[in-house]
Amino acid sequence: MGRIVTVTWPEIDCSAKIELEDHLNQELCDDLWDNLPFVSVQEHGMVNPNIVYCWVPTVNFSKVGYTQLHSESPVGRVSYSQGTGNKVIIKYGACTEDCPAPVLGFVPEKYHETLKKVGRIIWDNYFHDKKIYTIRFERS
Numbered sequence: 001m002g003r004i005v006t007v008t009w010p011e012i013d014c015s016a017k018i019e020l021e022d023h024l025n026q027e028l029c030d031d032l033w034d035n036l037p038f039v040s041v042q043e044h045g046m047v048n049p050n051i052v053y054c055w056v057p058t059v060n061f062s063k064v065g066y067t068q069l070h071s072e073s074p075v076g077r078v079s080y081s082q083g084t085g086n087k088v089i090i091k092y093g094a095c096t097e098d099c100p101a102p103v104l105g106f107v108p109e110k111y112h113e114t115l116k117k118v119g120r121i122i123w124d125n126y127f128h129d130k131k132i133y134t135i136r137f138e139r140s
Contacts, residue, residue: 003033004140005105007090009042009118011133016111017140018078018090024103027062028080032088032104037138043087044122050093052119054135056086067100076107076115088137092119 005018020029035058045051051070060082068077070091077091079101089101092115107115125131 003029005032005036006138006140008136008138009133010136011131012118012121014114014118016107016114018105018107020105021103024066025062025064025080028060028064028102029104031058031060031062032056032080032137033139037136039134039136040088042118042122042133042135044119044126045089045097046126048095048097049123050095050119051089051091051097052115052122053081053087053089056080056088058086060086064102067102069100070095070097073101073103074106075112076109078104078106080104090115092116 002022003020006015007018008015022029038057040054043053045053073091075091075093079089081087081089081101122133
């Protein structure tokens, strides 16, 4: 097992682990790791209802060796978008978006229900309460 990042949604009282996949994009993973901890606002994709993302407080120009289409990636895939802004993306369900994204890691299956819960809350929030929900990234 490689490096582990803990993500926490304090307003929802949920957390999960991300296992970084250094062997796929070492520079990208190093850059994220070196900038931990940080807090961001949790957002939800509007094109597809099964992706959450957050803006990262750094700019990354790392060389990327491996990307994967959101539509072909497994549930729990964690990716990083350099092309649409610097953001971490977590897939929590089926997705038809055929946009490629650099792979950072994955959330193990035991946290998938947590991801679905967080995703549903953030999605519903966009249309109802409009609260600010944060996500915290830190080394485990």
